[in-house]
Structures are given as C-alpha cells and as structure tokens.
Amino acid sequence: MLLLLLPSAFLLLPWAGAGRIIGGREVKPHSRPYMAYLQIESGSDTYRCGGFLIQPDAVLSAAHCVHGKGKVNITVTLGAHNIKKKELSQQKFHVGCWVIHPRYLNYRSGNDIMLLKLKKKAKMTKYVKPISLPSHNKTVTPGTKCSVSGWGQTSVTGHRTDVMLEVDLELQREEVCEESFKGYWCQSMICAGDMRGRKSTYNGDSGGPLVCNWKAHGIVSYGYQNKPFPKVFTRVSYFEPWINEQLRKFAIQEASKCT
Structure with a gap:
C-alpha cells in the first residue's frame, strides 16, 4: 500500500491498481491488530495482499488477489508491524481454504470479496484482534473520514514498505463515483479519495x-490507471449475509475439504 507523499508533478503519471497508499504515514506499531498480511505463492511467483481478521480463524480480503492465478498457497501473518522482522507479536498461519464470491468475474465487475479460513485459530492478544463489520446494508455518509492500512509499494518505481502505513480518505458522493467508474454500483461498492487531498491507494494493498x-466498511478493490482519485472499495455491509453464510459453512467443514 503505497503510503507516499508525492510531489504534484507525479500526480499526472499513469497508475493502475488499488493497493498503494499515497499521502499517508506510518502507523503506531500494532495499533491496527486486525490487519493481516497475505503472501500468495503461485508457481515461481509470489504476490502480496492485505486482509483483515473478522474472527479467530477467518480473514476477509479481495477476490482478485487469487483469481486467475491457478493453484496457490496462501500464508497469513497477523500481529505484524514490520513484515521483514520476526516480531514476537506475529502469528503465522497456513490457509486451509478460501471462497470467492460466486458472482465475481473481475475487479471491475464487482463482488470483489474473498473469505479465508485459517488452519488453526489465532490466539487473541493485544496485537491480534478481529475488527467488527457493519450490519447488512449499513451505509456511511459521504464526507466521512475513513482510513486504509497496509504494506504495499511506496513509489511508482515499485519500492515497497516493510512497516505498516496508513492513509485517511474521505468518502465520495455517489454521483462522483458513478461519473468516475463505468459500471459502478453504489449498493455493493464504495469510493473514496479526492484530488484535493491528494491521497489514495494503489498496488500492493488490495484486500x-x-x-x-471503527468498523471495516470496505475492501481495497481497484482504480483506473489515469485517475488516481478516487478508488473503489467493495462495500462489506452489502455482503454481510454472504459472509455469515460462509462462516457457518466453515464451522461445519474440515479445512482440508473446503478448498
């Protein structure tokens, strides 16, 4: 998640993706105990994404983090601030199984949501705690200040941060989002970020x-290459029934049988 203060000249560069944080800052270590770092291995390639803990053995992220990558192995790290260090606060898990929303086609089509089941339950500590989700179809008012955290790129040249960064974003009005993104559907999507604040997300922190x-209302999804502001997030409250259905299925399935 690219948390970087860029000079205004760079704001005209073509960007793609939605994971980097622009105009952000390093967070107080371990102040976001719900954050999850996903390492995704596909053949000889390794990808990174963000995610967040919603119960001791379940993490939410974005479907596009694994979609189209074939057979993958996913490792989840909880309780991290610096992902390059072996912090005593960290807990690492293999993912037993995951489920992508059945109507997901690609990130622009919406339904960009994935639920992962950890092979073992995380131990709840002051460094590892779940975040609450909004109730079904609960909305937030345009103009509300929200935040996005993660470990992604910190420059257009691909430099990444090892420590967790965060940016504050303002929610946009539906009309702005509909004008900015073809196919934008306000029921299942949120968009945030504006040119005035010069803050956004980009590559590396999807999910x-x-x-x-204090609730997880969105999941980092996508943005257009030539429009760094705003960016689109999956609206969590719209998918609350689906999330609960999958959690019930997880509860009665063995991890080895639900991939």
Whole structure:
C-alpha cells in the first residue's frame, strides 16, 4: 500500500491498481491488530495482499488477489508491524481454504470479496484482534473520514514498505463515483479519495480494510490507471449475509475439504 507523499508533478503519471497508499504515514506499531498480511505463492511467483481478521480463524480480503492465478498457497501473518522482522507479536498461519464470491468475474465487475479460513485459530492478544463489520446494508455518509492500512509499494518505481502505513480518505458522493467508474454500483461498492487531498491507494494493498467509525466498511478493490482519485472499495455491509453464510459453512467443514 503505497503510503507516499508525492510531489504534484507525479500526480499526472499513469497508475493502475488499488493497493498503494499515497499521502499517508506510518502507523503506531500494532495499533491496527486486525490487519493481516497475505503472501500468495503461485508457481515461481509470489504476490502480496492485505486482509483483515473478522474472527479467530477467518480473514476477509479481495477476490482478485487469487483469481486467475491457478493453484496457490496462501500464508497469513497477523500481529505484524514490520513484515521483514520476526516480531514476537506475529502469528503465522497456513490457509486451509478460501471462497470467492460466486458472482465475481473481475475487479471491475464487482463482488470483489474473498473469505479465508485459517488452519488453526489465532490466539487473541493485544496485537491480534478481529475488527467488527457493519450490519447488512449499513451505509456511511459521504464526507466521512475513513482510513486504509497496509504494506504495499511506496513509489511508482515499485519500492515497497516493510512497516505498516496508513492513509485517511474521505468518502465520495455517489454521483462522483458513478461519473468516475463505468459500471459502478453504489449498493455493493464504495469510493473514496479526492484530488484535493491528494491521497489514495494503489498496488500492493488490495484486500485491506477501509475503516470508518471503527468498523471495516470496505475492501481495497481497484482504480483506473489515469485517475488516481478516487478508488473503489467493495462495500462489506452489502455482503454481510454472504459472509455469515460462509462462516457457518466453515464451522461445519474440515479445512482440508473446503478448498
């Protein structure tokens, strides 16, 4: 998640993706105990994404983090601030199984949500705690200040941060989002960020949470290459029934049988 203060000249560069944080800052270590770091291995390639803990053995992220990559192995790290260090606070898990929303086609089509089941339950500590989700179809008012955290690129040249960074984003009005993104559907999507604040997300932190009023209202999804502001997030409250259905299925399935 590219948390970087860029000079205004760079704001005209073509960008793609939605994981980097622009105009952000390093967070107080371990102040976001719900954050998850996903390492995704596919053949000889390794990808990274963000995610967030919603119960001791379940993490939410974005479907596009694994879609189209074939057979993958996913490792989840909880309780991390610096992902390059072996911090005593960290807990690492293999993912037993995951489920992508059945109507997901690609990130622009919406339904960009994935639920992962950890092979073992995480131990709840002051460094590892789940975040609450909004109730079904609960909305947040345009203009609300929210935040996005993660470990992604910090420059257009691909430099990444090892420590967790965060940016504050303002929620946009539906009309702005509909004008900015073809196929934008306000029921299942949120968009945030504006040119005035010069803050945004970009490559590397897809799947991380958009946190508003201490709840995870969005999941980092996508943005257009030539429009760094705003960016689109999956609206968590719209998918609350689906999330609960999958959690019930997880509870009665063995991890080895639900991939």
